[in-house]
Each structure stands twice: as structure tokens, then as C-alpha cells.
Amino acid sequence: MLTIKVKASQITNLTDARYFAAMGVDWLGFSLDPAATNHIPPKQMQEMVAWLEGPAIVGEFSMATVQTIRESYEILNLDFVQLGHFHTVETAKALNGIPIIKEIVVESIEAIADLYQQVTELLPYTSIFLIDLPKNSLTIDNESKSLQYLKLICNAFPTIIQVNTKVALMDKLLTDIEPLGISVVGGEEEAVGVKSFDELDELFDILMIEE
Secondary structure, X not given: OEOOEEEEEOXXXXXXXXXXXXXXXXXXXXXXXXXXXXXXXXXXXXXXXXXXXXXXXXXXXXXXXXXXXXXXXXXXXXXEEEEOOOOOHHHHHHOOOOOEEEEEEOOOOHHHHXXXXXXXXXXXXXXXXXXXXXXXXXXXXXXXXXXXXXXXXXXXXXEEEEOOOOOXXXXXXXXXXXXXXXXXXXXXXXEOOEOOOHHHHHHHHHHEXXX
């Protein structure tokens, strides 16, 4: 059992999907935008999901239209849809009735101070917020002011923090910011069915409750 909720994002292969499901993650995300990084065809996603049990399935969309997102949600029997950074409040509002994870990419450490207003505007239409720091190579270490803002947001709203697999700062993240959960990104296989999970194993060792 994990001490915190975990979302595994951008899953592209069954090896990753089964690994994360076995680790007890709460959400598995698949990038369903054809133009997006790590895109996976819907049929391939369905074939992988058929092997899995446990996690909620998330369709990740970076630039797709409301119609495409709604159709994918219904046809693929998704549990959540994730809207990309550039999707607006209007998009979230138009998807009324669909559980939404809203990605917010932080452009700079200074920009963290402006997140509260942005999240507040999205709150009526959003189930969970995903704040992405690594996309712009931002970190939480030695940034006391940014830690305060992130903690404020995490205390007020259901928030997941996107992290890399480095574990050195995990204690600081869990104790100083206290998010609802974290999000990690899947990766490519070295060969079909072959992949090293050393870094992720180290991360999950920290997050696992001994039974």
C-alpha cells in the first residue's frame, strides 16, 4: 500500500502499465492526442487496459477539441480525462459531467505565485489539478517562497505534483507541500517486454507502507 496517491502518465507499453498497476497506483494515463508526445492509438490502449485491474484509466489530451475528448471518454470508457496546459476554463466547462484532471505547467518559479487564481477559476469544473514542474526543469529545493505557495494550493485544492524519478527531494515534497498525490512518467522499453525499473523501484520503496 502506498502512503500517497500516484498517477502514472504517458504510458506507452504493457510492461509499464502492469508494473504501475502492481505497485498500486491510483491512475494510469495514456496520451490519446495523435500529435502529442508518447501518443498511443486508442485500440492499443484498450488492449493494455484489458490486462489490468485496479487503477482508474485517464485519457490525456494536450490540444484536442471538446468533441474529440467527449467522444473518447464515452467510446473508450475512460474514468477521467486530463486536459493539457493550453486548454481553457471554457473547455473544462464544456465537458460538464466528465471527471477532469487539469494539467498546469509552471513556466517559472515566480509564476507559482499566480497559480492560486488560475486554479480557483478552474475549480468548479475540475476534479484534480496536476502541477507540472519538471517540464520547464523547475525543482522545489531551496525555493522557500515557492514551497509556501505550493503548500497553500495543495491545502486548498486536490492537487497532484508532477515529479521526476529522483528521490532525494521526496521527503521535502511529502512533508512540506503535502499534495494529494504525485505523478510520474512512463518510458520506452529497451526491447519488447524488457525494461529497467531501478529508479522507480527506489521511489516506490519510499512511498510503500510496510505491512
